[in-house]
Amino acid sequence: MAELHVELVAADRQVWSGEASLVVARTSSGDIGVMPGHQPLLGVLQSGPVTIRTTGESGDGTVVAAVHGGFISFADNKLSLLAEIAELSDEIDVQRAERALERAKSEADAAAERRADVRLRAVAGVH
Amino acid sequence: MGATLRVYKRRIRSVSATKKITRAMEMIAASRVVKAQRQVAASTPYAGELTRAVTAVATGSNTQHPLTTEAEKPTRAALLLITSDRGLAGAYSSNVIKAADQLTARLKAEGKEVDAYIVGRKGVSYYSFRERKVVESWTGFTDNPTYADAKRIAAPLIEAVQKDTADGGVDELHIVFTEFISMMTQTAVDDRLLPLSLDTAEGAESGGKATGEILPLFDFEPSAEDVLDALLPRYVESRIYNALLQAAASKHAATRRAMKSATDNAEELIKSLSRLANAARQAEITQEISEIVGGSAALADATAGSD
Numbered sequence: 401m402a403e404l405h406v407e408l409v410a411a412d413r414q415v416w417s418g419e420a421s422l423v424v425a426r427t428s429s430g431d432i433g434v435m436p437g438h439q440p441l442l443g444v445l446q447s448g449p450v451t452i453r454t455t456g457e458s459g460d461g462t463v464v465a466a467v468h469g470g471f472i473s474f475a476d477n478k479l480s481l482l483a484e485i486a487e488l489s490d491e492i493d494v495q496r497a498e499r500a501l502e503r504a505k506s507e508a509d510a511a512a513e514r515r516a517d518v519r520l521r522a523v524a525g526v527h
Numbered sequence: 528m529g530a531t532l533r534v535y536k537r538r539i540r541s542v543s544a545t546k547k548i549t550r551a552m553e554m555i556a557a558s559r560v561v562k563a564q565r566q567v568a569a570s571t572p573y574a575g576e577l578t579r580a581v582t583a584v585a586t587g588s589n590t591q592h593p594l595t596t597e598a599e600k601p602t603r604a605a606l607l608l609i610t611s612d613r614g615l616a617g618a619y620s621s622n623v624i625k626a627a628d629q630l631t632a633r634l635k636a637e638g639k640e641v642d643a644y645i646v647g648r649k650g651v652s653y654y655s656f657r658e659r660k661v662v663e664s665w666t667g668f669t670d671n672p673t674y675a676d677a678k679r680i681a682a683p684l685i686e687a688v689q690k691d692t693a694d695g696g697v698d699e700l701h702i703v704f705t706e707f708i709s710m711m712t713q714t715a716v717d718d719r720l721l722p723l724s725l726d727t728a729e730g731a732e733s734g735g736k737a738t739g740e741i742l743p744l745f746d747f748e749p750s751a752e753d754v755l756d757a758l759l760p761r762y763v764e765s766r767i768y769n770a771l772l773q774a775a776a777s778k779h780a781a782t783r784r785a786m787k788s789a790t791d792n793a794e795e796l797i798k799s800l801s802r803l804a805n806a807a808r809q810a811e812i813t814q815e816i817s818e819i820v821g822g823s824a825a826l827a828d829a830t831a832g833s834d
Contacts, residue, residue, distance in 0.1 A: 411570065414569070414572050442745045
């Protein structure tokens, strides 16, 4: 099965890299799914969960990451997801995110609420 | 103990205390250089990918964007100078400040006003001592910069670039920082971030990855303008972040070198002081012997005389 190489990088580190068969991310004009052989693409990401269906050497499975802003770029079967902040779902501290969500709600801080919400959704794997 | 010998002993003690301190600072700086270098390396994938993306949009579309087009007659330029908060790093801060001064002179010769933005207490005090105007300054994080710091610095700069020159905006954005080449070599460099010139975007940080590579025709989502709008501020932030990290690594390397030579000097000083102390002790002993010999001779003469 065809596969594409994925690099998920945050500003200060490389978060994940490996082979995948499908990547679903949220751009500013809606969700986009990229499979091997997609046409070259450069898009603006919205904060939201990114789902990567891994295959090949990385093993069959799903990796979900919370991505806050950034870009998706795909060319030559190589997909890069650039984000200022990106966390894999198993790195996210659920309790902390829940606390942050409540605090953001009570302070009516929309940006913080969205950040916390994205983290929680990434953990739950809901798209 | 004689007075001179005591003075020498005291000086040796104080120099060895200083040596211990400088040695400790040298080791701390050495470990921080390694950490800072690791951070530079960790930020490279993001910077490289971002540079690739910027190059792709800039070459793959004929979008005109205020951040990429050169003003016909640039009248004002912003200069971001990255220095350190603390001294004890040899000529580190003065070198980078000198480079900034040269750039300022060059820009002024081209007929542009220069707005100074400064990172680090050393630069701020240099400018305030000379009563030069500083638009904005940041201090307190130069040893260990984070991406959030870079964002904070980039925000007013990007705003200034996007504003009309007549309303106090700037046409160009230059950055002066110390590039970390190796443990032994760090040089102050100046770089024009904006307007973007494509060859610098290709060469910088990507490790030459983009050179000679033919970029495919991209499909832009939602549109080339929007992508560029979102991309360029991130590009500026990431370049500033990279500059901050390199400056921090350079600062630690410069501190390490300065402290190493201070330790070496202290060692040298201890050596020559202990030679002097030895000579003083020897002189004291010689004097005591001659006193005893003289005394006993006088005593012998006296007893011989009384017989």
